[in-house]
Amino acid sequence: MHLGALFIASHVLTSGSVRETARRFQLSPSTVSTAIHNLETELAMTLTERASGELAMLIASGRVLEGLKPIMAAIGELGQWAGHDGASAEIDESWTSRIPVKIVTMERFLEVADQGSINRAARRLRLGQPQLSLQLANLEKFLSHRLFERQAQGSVLTEEGRRAYQIFMAISQAWNDLKSSADERYRRTARSLRIGSIIPTGSESWVARCLGSLVSEWNARRNNNAISLVSMTADDLREALKNGRIDVAILDSVFGLESFRHRELLQTDMVVIAPPDSTETNVTDLVAGHAICMPSPRTGLGHAAMAFSYERAPNRRRRGQDITAADSLPVIVDLVANHGYVSFLGRVSAMPIADKVRIVDLDEHLPMSYHVAFNHRKAAADACTVIIEAAARITSESVVRAIRPVDAGARETAA
Numbered sequence: 001m002h003l004g005a006l007f008i009a010s011h012v013l014t015s016g017s018v019r020e021t022a023r024r025f026q027l028s029p030s031t032v033s034t035a036i037h038n039l040e041t042e043l044a045m046t047l048t049e050r051a052s053g054e055l056a057m058l059i060a061s062g063r064v065l066e067g068l069k070p071i072m073a074a075i076g077e078l079g080q081w082a083g084h085d086g087a088s089a090e091i092d093e094s095w096t097s098r099i100p101v102k103i104v105t106m107e108r109f110l111e112v113a114d115q116g117s118i119n120r121a122a123r124r125l126r127l128g129q130p131q132l133s134l135q136l137a138n139l140e141k142f143l144s145h146r147l148f149e150r151q152a153q154g155s156v157l158t159e160e161g162r163r164a165y166q167i168f169m170a171i172s173q174a175w176n177d178l179k180s181s182a183d184e185r186y187r188r189t190a191r192s193l194r195i196g197s198i199i200p201t202g203s204e205s206w207v208a209r210c211l212g213s214l215v216s217e218w219n220a221r222r223n224n225n226a227i228s229l230v231s232m233t234a235d236d237l238r239e240a241l242k243n244g245r246i247d248v249a250i251l252d253s254v255f256g257l258e259s260f261r262h263r264e265l266l267q268t269d270m271v272v273i274a275p276p277d278s279t280e281t282n283v284t285d286l287v288a289g290h291a292i293c294m295p296s297p298r299t300g301l302g303h304a305a306m307a308f309s310y311e312r313a314p315n316r317r318r319r320g321q322d323i324t325a326a327d328s329l330p331v332i333v334d335l336v337a338n339h340g341y342v343s344f345l346g347r348v349s350a351m352p353i354a355d356k357v358r359i360v361d362l363d364e365h366l367p368m369s370y371h372v373a374f375n376h377r378k379a380a381a382d383a384c385t386v387i388i389e390a391a392a393r394i395t396s397e398s399v400v401r402a403i404r405p406v407d408a409g410a411r412e413t414a415a
Helices: 003-015 018-025 029-043 059-081 103-115 118-125 129-143 159-191 206-220 234-242 283-289 300-312 329-339 347-353 378-414
Strands: 048-051 054-057 148-151 154-157 193-197 227-231 248-251 261-274 292-295 323-326 343-346 358-361 367-374
Touching: 003 018, 003 029, 003 059, 018 029, 029 159, 059 159, 103 118, 103 129, 103 154, 103 159, 118 129, 118 154, 154 159, 193 206, 193 234, 193 378, 206 227, 206 248, 206 347, 206 378, 234 248, 248 378, 261 283, 261 329, 261 347, 261 378, 292 329, 292 343, 300 343, 323 329, 329 343, 329 347, 343 347, 347 358, 367 378
Parallel strands: 193 227, 193 248, 292 323
Antiparallel strands: 048 054, 148 154, 248 367, 261 343, 261 358, 261 367
């Protein structure tokens, strides 16, 4: 990575803006974006993300920015030493953002200085001596300082070379500190099995219980792969699986995942969940008489439910204002249970919360399927097997619990 790119990326993390950085340094936005992308690649971590067209800094960016401080200080010293300090001894940002010196070149310079010989350094670095000599000559040309005195017994640092050595050593040490943390993160990530799921309705939901069973069984077997979990919408799960950010996805649609392996997890049907004190007996009256909150169209369930609700009350006034989309199922359940809203869920998700809401069947049967999609890793396939077994066990338990009160009432009637 170039020092100029590090300087650019540091300013992006500080300002929070690619365009402002581009304007300030008179660079193209693509050049600035490439600098921040290269830093993320080198450190094996995501530092920024796009949100509504704006660049958002993630928590990790603060730690990286702190680690870059000694590098930025050394780069500033380098600019002053090379004669590129502006008014009031401030750094020449235009020059600094274009420093072409790579960190690997600096480390080769340090190796030559430590060995006192280009030949010995070239052998240790497994480089050709002419190649290493050319890199040092280009470094001297860029800095406008002679760094080595070539003598019969080897190469000795000049006074300017000793100054460069101090600056480059500071940069190298700070960079290696950042990289060592990244290397450890990469090792942990390579060992971990990353599982994403649709957002559960709560701790009692079948999704949450499946994941709890997976973690418990997985760790009991002393697997080498540690599990990490994340919940998001179906659209986000698809993108995360395609980008390699997760290995397994539990979701309500496998649209767009034809290139991945996937298995059906369970089948259910769509139902309406209504306030416990509501009296309407059919879906049309419920939809017409209550505000609606449902999963957003970014989920398979939300997409189907949105279309269904519009069909049931196409002429309702202020239709758009009465439908709220939310990607938080616990919030949806609270709106239904405590604030008079209605919503749509898969029956298997509604049954565990039957004590909080009314479950009303649709006029027509709308089948739904949940799936697990996974990548090529054996650990991912093994995890899917555990998830499918847990889902079968948990949903059958839910059915038994739902039937028992009816059985008891039937026995009393018979008596």
